[in-house]
Amino acid sequence: MIDITLPDGSIRQYPEGTSSMDIARSISEGLARKVLAARVNGQVLDAARPINQSANLQLLTWNDTDGKNTFWHSSAHLMAEAVESIFPGVKFWVGPPVENGFYYDMDLGDRKMNEEDLAILEKKMNELAKQNNVYVRKEISKNDAINYFTEKGDEYKLDLLSGLTDGEISFYTQGSFTDLCRGPHIPSTGLIKAIKLTSVAGAYWKGDEKNKMLTRVYGVTFPSQKELDEHLAMLEEAKKRDHRKLGKELGIFTMDDDVGPGLVLWMPNGTIVIEELEKLAKESENAAGYKRVVTPHIAKENLYITSGHLPYYEDSMYPPMELEGQKYYLKAMNCPHHHKIFAAEPRSYKDLPLRLAEYGTCYRYEQSGELFGLMRVRCLHMNDAHIYCTKDQFYEEFRAVNEMYLKYFKIFGVDKYVMRLSLHSPEKLGQKYVNEPELWKETEALVRDVLIRTKTPFVEVQDEAAFYGPKIDVQIWSAIGREFTLATNQVDFAQGRRFKLEYTTADNKGETPLIIHRAPLGTHERFIGFLLEHYAGKFPLWLAPMQVKVLPISDKFLPYARSVADKLKKADIRCEVDDRNEKIGKKIRDTEMMKVPLMLVVGEKEMNEDKVAVRRQGKGDQGTRPVDELIAELVYEIKERKETEA
RNA sequence: GCCACUUUAGCUCAGCUGGUAGAGCAACUGAUUUGUAAUCAGUAGGUCGUUGGUUCGAUUCCGACAAGUGGCUCCA
Numbered sequence: 001m002i003d004i005t006l007p008d009g010s011i012r013q014y015p016e017g018t019s020s021m022d023i024a025r026s027i028s029e030g031l032a033r034k035v036l037a038a039r040v041n042g043q044v045l046d047a048a049r050p051i052n053q054s055a056n057l058q059l060l061t062w063n064d065t066d067g068k069n070t071f072w073h074s075s076a077h078l079m080a081e082a083v084e085s086i087f088p089g090v091k092f093w094v095g096p097p098v099e100n101g102f103y104y105d106m107d108l109g110d111r112k113m114n115e116e117d118l119a120i121l122e123k124k125m126n127e128l129a130k131q132n133n134v135y136v137r138k139e140i141s142k143n144d145a146i147n148y149f150t151e152k153g154d155e156y157k158l159d160l161l162s163g164l165t166d167g168e169i170s171f172y173t174q175g176s177f178t179d180l181c182r183g184p185h186i187p188s189t190g191l192i193k194a195i196k197l198t199s200v201a202g203a204y205w206k207g208d209e210k211n212k213m214l215t216r217v218y219g220v221t222f223p224s225q226k227e228l229d230e231h232l233a234m235l236e237e238a239k240k241r242d243h244r245k246l247g248k249e250l251g252i253f254t255m256d257d258d259v260g261p262g263l264v265l266w267m268p269n270g271t272i273v274i275e276e277l278e279k280l281a282k283e284s285e286n287a288a289g290y291k292r293v294v295t296p297h298i299a300k301e302n303l304y305i306t307s308g309h310l311p312y313y314e315d316s317m318y319p320p321m322e323l324e325g326q327k328y329y330l331k332a333m334n335c336p337h338h339h340k341i342f343a344a345e346p347r348s349y350k351d352l353p354l355r356l357a358e359y360g361t362c363y364r365y366e367q368s369g370e371l372f373g374l375m376r377v378r379c380l381h382m383n384d385a386h387i388y389c390t391k392d393q394f395y396e397e398f399r400a401v402n403e404m405y406l407k408y409f410k411i412f413g414v415d416k417y418v419m420r421l422s423l424h425s426p427e428k429l430g431q432k433y434v435n436e437p438e439l440w441k442e443t444e445a446l447v448r449d450v451l452i453r454t455k456t457p458f459v460e461v462q463d464e465a466a467f468y469g470p471k472i473d474v475q476i477w478s479a480i481g482r483e484f485t486l487a488t489n490q491v492d493f494a495q496g497r498r499f500k501l502e503y504t505t506a507d508n509k510g511e512t513p514l515i516i517h518r519a520p521l522g523t524h525e526r527f528i529g530f531l532l533e534h535y536a537g538k539f540p541l542w543l544a545p546m547q548v549k550v551l552p553i554s555d556k557f558l559p560y561a562r563s564v565a566d567k568l569k570k571a572d573i574r575c576e577v578d579d580r581n582e583k584i585g586k587k588i589r590d591t592e593m594m595k596v597p598l599m600l601v602v603g604e605k606e607m608n609e610d611k612v613a614v615r616r617q618g619k620g621d622q623g624t625r626p627v628d629e630l631i632a633e634l635v636y637e638i639k640e641r642k643e644t645e646a
Numbered sequence: 647g648c649c650a651c652u653u654u655a656g657c658u659c660a661g662c663u664g665g666u667a668g669a670g671c672a673a674c675u676g677a678u679u680u681g682u683a684a685u686c687a688g689u690a691g692g693u694c695g696u697u698g699g700u701u702c703g704a705u706u707c708c709g710a711c712a713a714g715u716g717g718c719u720c721c722a
Contacts, residue, residue, distance in 0.1 A: 112649090112650085199717065200716090201649060202650070203649080203717070203719090204719060208719080209719045215649075215650090216718075248657085257695080316721080364722090366721075367648095367719080368713095369647060369648070369649095369718085370719085370720060376721070376722085377722095382722075383722095519722070551682085553680065553682095554679040554680050554681090583681090583684085584680065584682060585683060585685090586683085589682095593683080601682060603680095603681055613681085621682060
């Protein structure tokens with residue numbers, strides 16, 4: 001007999017070789033029906049695998065991440081079976097679970113798959129699922145596996161096998177489909193009740209663009225139709241929050257074919273948001289000892305040769321224009337310009353740290369396939385600054401920058417973010433990264449030290465650094481689950497030397513400063529894109545393009561409405577009177593849809609008492625208030641940049 | 647840049663197998679003077695993304711290009 005310890009700490013005894021599924025059944029039939037896999041001593045295994053010694057056991061269902069992943073991975077096998085029946089001779093690469101479903105990469109040879117095929121595949125998958133075929137595991141020797149796939153002519157699985165060692169290789173078969181797979185899998189295909197294949201896309205083999213492009217099919221499955229319906233409804237909801245849709249509806253920005261892809265035209269409403277963000281940034285940068293600078297949009301080729309950007313960045317810069325025998329580039333970054341400002345005057349250690357900030361417009365020739373609404377554009381406003389400091393000052397400066405990030409996150413209510421310490425890859429020194437192994441080690445340690453000493457949670461990733469030094473990227477998630485890099489905070493040990501930047505030390509020697517590149521708000525484009533989704537277009541009062549709309553009950557109260565609006569304007573509140581000849585219900589509806597935070601309804605009663613009937617966006621009638629009292633409250637709410645109303 | 651898909655009025659979308667387009671909302675005009683999420687009526691608005699081809703005839707079929715969307719690669 002063996003002892004099985006369950007998650008609640010209880011211990012049960014079973015004969016040796018009992019499977020997780022047997023144990024589930026011994027607890028209850030209902031549980032057994034839901035079991036997808038099991039975690040045995042920390043390892044996720046098929047529920048059918050026998051347990052040969054005493055162990056900790058957790059039965060995994062749809063409610064466990066690992067259960068869900070097993071379900072989706074098994075669904076990928078089911079899809080592969082369907083694909084094989086419709087595209088005989090197809091070769092498969094890998095089919096992992098992902099955040100919302102699964103995919104399988106495949107080589108279809110000369111054939112192509114389009115969206116119509118997805119419907120056919122879906123139908124086939126449903127048929128196969130109904131057969132309720134069992135996923136059967138078989139351990140196999142490496143030689144036998146190689147022979148099997150050599151005979152099949154499957155170079156992809158042979159490639160996978162080359163990385164595996166004999167004794168750990170297994171095949172899984174369900175119905176007519178057999179795949180090289182480490183598992184685990186769910187008990188049988190019948191558990192998959194609802195199937196939706198979402199898209200077909202190309203994906204480079206092993207993620208390398210030099211390799212062949214495989215066909216990738218994405219799908220998602222559920223244990224019931226109800227859950228699939230809910231998932232689809234959630235996607236519909238997410239669409240409503242999409243910044244591209246909201247940006248259009250709220251008159252934030254537009255793009256135009258004649259202007260060019262990735263080039264944003266900021267409309268008046270969007271420009272107000274930009275100006276409010278800049279106001280915030282200027283306030284906090286002034287308080288933190290930054291100085292503002294302004295630099296041109298173009299520079300001679302030589303500047304980028306000196307900075308070292310050209311060999312790394314040329315492909316993502318707009319091609320140069322030639323004037324008077326000189327090549328000029330549109331700037332893709334502000335740093336070289338700022339370095340020249342540093343170099344323009346002799347600097348002493350007493351001048352450091354020197355913090356130069358600019359809302360410069362940069363131009364990056366992003367690949368056409370990368371462009372994406374406001375999140376990825378070709379003309380971007382960076383919330384940029386460069387801090388020149390000594391090694392001794394580094395800790396404090398880097399810490400202060402981090403603090404600024406956190407302050408902004410608090411204002412905007414960003415609570416989900418990850419600081420990602422991005423390091424270089426030693427094998428790419430001299431190609432992707434400047435060849436200074438010692439300096440890399442030193443600065444990476446400096447940055448890590450700041451994060452550890454300030455107790456900032458972070459993850460480390462290799463091969464994500466800038467060419468001139470390590471960085472911290474801040475990953476955030478928009479309300480509809482889109483992940484992207486918002487801010488970046490980079491250390492640069494390379495450009496200072498390349499530009500021969502120097503300051504005079506206390507003992508009268510020349511020393512190269514360390515440089516911190518930082519952009520806590522990232523770019524206006526990406527940040528406003530994020531905010532639109534974050535707030536679902538309902539900006540807090542201080543950011544809202546239109547803060548207050550005054551709604552007269554009828555034309556008779558227009559003069560009073562205008563006098564209220566004038567008072568608001570005098571208090572620097574952005575407001576407008578809805579002077580259309582419409583009923584009050586219509587005015588309210590339209591103003592609600594434009595997501596204006598406050599509506600002031602004025603009619604006979606309000607006019608006689610010098611009051612307004614206040615209505616908050618999405619919250620309905622808030623009662624009647626004296627005008628001056630309300631204005632004082634709004635001014636305070638705006639000044640404090642309150643996220644929601646007091 | 648690569649793979650797949652999409653492109654019809656300002657917006658959201660109809661338009662069966664080829665016979666030069668239609669709705670709702672928005673806009674404009676008029677009536678209505680309105681009390682907390684759509685008052686009524688009328689008018690105007692489109693060389694059906696661009697460009698080649700097939701055809702007696704193309705919004706519809708085929709090709710190229712452009713832009714957009716979902717991915718891959720890249721990235722703030």
